[in-house]
Each structure stands twice: as structure tokens, then as C-alpha cells.
Amino acid sequence: MAMELIPGLPYDIARGCLIRVEYKQLATVVSICRSWKSETESPEFRRLRNATCTGQKLVVMVQARVSPDQASNIVKYGDSPVYRFTLLEPDTGDWCELPPLPGFSNGLPMFCQVASVGSDLVVMGGLDPVTWEVSTSVFIFNFVSATWRRGADMPGVRRSFFGFASDSDRTVYVVGGHDGDKNALRSTMAYDTARDEWFSLPDMARERDECKAIFRHGRLHVIGGYCTEMQGRFERTAEVFEIASWQWKNVIDDLLEDATCPKDLRVRERRGVLHVLWRLCGGT
Amino acid sequence: MSSSAENPTLTTEITKPSTEIATETAQSAKKINLKTSDDQIFEVEESVAMEFATVKSFFEDAPSSTDTVPLPNVPAKPFSQVIEFCKEQIKFKANPDETEKKKSNSEFVKEKTNEDLVEMIPVANYLEIKDLLDVLNQAVADRIQNRSVEYVRSFFGIDNDFTSEEEALLREEHAWAFEDVDED
Structure with a gap:
């Protein structure tokens, strides 16, 4: 690519300047000229920012909004809280709120799934906070333009409580869950x-409703969940999908010590084998 | 965020002619003559000159050479500033103190105009002074922090090659790039 980013500077030197701008500045950078736009939108640019630690770390959280006039009252039963995304920059300590999902002014879909993919945030499924209808919508937040866009809807059955994992690059995986008739x-x-x-x-x-999905080093690990007949009685098994060979490996029996919801599970992977590090105790 | 160049046109670093550098450093250390693209000869202490990887390898390739080293891609003005930086760096080599080094680097950058910074980058690149290149790259990124699109274009002398339709679309998609920026 023999394009000039900054007049008079070699390409890689000019890129050395651009990778150091703060993420908030990237919206300006893409608007400068064509070569800056294609450079900053390239996967290589993002890879370099990560490799040289010149990008910023961002923590995205889902938090319930507490309205000031309600804060002093006891929360009434039946009132569902309004959830929204908040963003923390650990380096500066700055907090801000992300714009609401288009069409979801009453907050995020309940039980929706969230993952970061590349420099995007992907939000999928869940239940509409007002109608409680299962949502098949896909929303993608881009941190450069600071805007949401709609992705293609989730195909097939109206799936909820599925496992969700990102390869951190460009793909997200949706596994198990249940359909509209509560079939796992x-x-x-x-x-x-x-x-x-x-x-x-x-x-x-196996059927896996409410399973946990984890993506590590080209493998999609799906842990726990339960089949239709076992409603709510969780399995201790796991299975692994290998992207390179495009197939599921053998079912691993007894990965989990106890048969409970794997939602809060934390694992470590070594040579393709998962080790359970810890899990939160208490209700799900 | 107010540390960026308030008045880019006001401060201009005075080019130090070779005689001044010569009197500054006593006659003890070995000197090396470096000739810039605009034919100025800088007499530089060997320890400083060895900070320039390009010059260092010149001597490694031809150890007996005592002639003046030509630097065909290096104009005198940015070169004098690069020498200034390397002299400071050497102090930290003998006495490493990351906090002081950072402070010194940011002082160095602060005094420079936008033009100075952009002119020094190709010099630091040609002479292969990695530390300086990092400092300059970061300084340039900091200088365009929270600035308007128009400011950034004029900073680097870049032409807007978007069509008016594309530009309108960008303004719509990246609205926040066009709002709440510092005044140019």
C-alpha cells in the first residue's frame, strides 16, 4: 500500500502518529481524507494499536438506571429497572453513558447478550422490557462513530437464554438456549x-438451555445448560467446537463440580483444556 | 488538555550554529563533524552522535574514517533540535530516572511549534532515534487532540479529497467529530 498519510512522511512513520490518537479522536481522523479513513478502518490499524498498547482500555457495563426522584423510595415490586450501558475509561477514570439502543428507549432488552467484537460492541436478543416479547434484534455499537447500527436479525426460532461468545475479532457465536415453546x-x-x-x-x-459459551484460541467451549426434559436441572458437562476442523469434539463429562447455572463461571484454558477457576455462589 | 500548542507561530527555536555547540562542550570529549543537507557543519560530541543509529553504523562500517559525515536528508533547523533532545537523553543513560525522563521529554515537546515537531519526525526517522520518534509521534497525536477536522488538515497540509456528498455523510455518521472541539 503505497499511499501517503501525511505529506513528507514515510507511510509507517505517519501511521505511528495515527495509532497514538485517543479513540475519541478517531471520528475526526476518519473524516480527514480518504487515505486516513481507509487506514484507520483497517484491521491492521486496530491490531497495531493493541500490539503497541497505544489504544485505550474501555470497560463497558450494563447498569440499572436509578432515577433521582425514585432513589429515596423503596423499589416497588413489579417495577422492572431500566438498564443501560455505561462506559469507563480506567486510565482517566471518566464515566459516560452510551446512547440507548434505537427503538429501546425503555432500556436494554432483559437478558440480552453482550460481547465486544473488534472495536465494536454487539448486543443480541433478550426480552423487550415493556412487552416481554423475545427480541431477535442485533445491534452493533461502533466506538469510532459512537453510533448504533442494526445488524441482520437472528435467523430461525425466537431464541432466548442462549450462550454467547465472541472471537474478539469479527464473529460472535450463539449456542443453545430455548425456542418460543421452551424447547432447549x-x-x-x-x-x-x-x-x-x-x-x-x-x-x-446435547440440548443446552442457559448454557455458558467461552471462546479461546480457535475453540468455542460450551458449558453446562440443560435439556428440555430436565428444566432447570443443570448438567455438569461441556463440549468444544474446533473452528479449524469445523467439528464438535467429544463431550467432556463432569467439567463442573456442581450442577448449577454456569453463568458466572470463570475458566482458564491450557492446551485446549478448560480449567474452572472460580464461580460466584448464591442464586442466579 | 490545555497543554497543546496555544500559539504555534510564536515560539521558534533558534538554530544553534556549530561554533556555539563547540564552545559549550569543553575540548575533552571526542567530536564528530556532521554535515546537514543545507551544508551546515555541526561539531557534535561522539557520545551524542552515537545516539544516531545511522551515524553509528557509518563508523562501524568505516572505522578509520575521520571525514565529515554527510547527512543528506537532514536540514539544519530540525537537526539542532534533535541534538538538543539527544544531549538530554544521554544524561538519563548514566542516571536512569523514568519520571525525570518523562518530564524532560514533555518539556522538550512543549516548547516546540507544530512545524518543529513535524519537521523533526523525518530526521528522527532517518537517524533512527527510536526514543525521539516515539516522543514525536505521541506529541503529534496529542497536538491534534480535540481539534476540528479543518485544524487537523491544515496541521499536516492534507487536502480534503472527499466529495461534498461523502463529507456530508461523514458529518452525519461521525457527528461528534464536529462538535465540542477546541477553537482552532
């Missing part, structure tokens, strides 16, 4: 955020 699902699919396309993976060996 074995099916798995993936969404490519860059191409805005869905594709299917082979089915898992």
Missing part, C-alpha cells in the same frame, strides 16, 4: 459482524 436447543450459529451475515454450525451433541 442443540443448534448453534454464528454472526459475522463485518459482513453482516449469519451462518450455521453443526448441532451440539
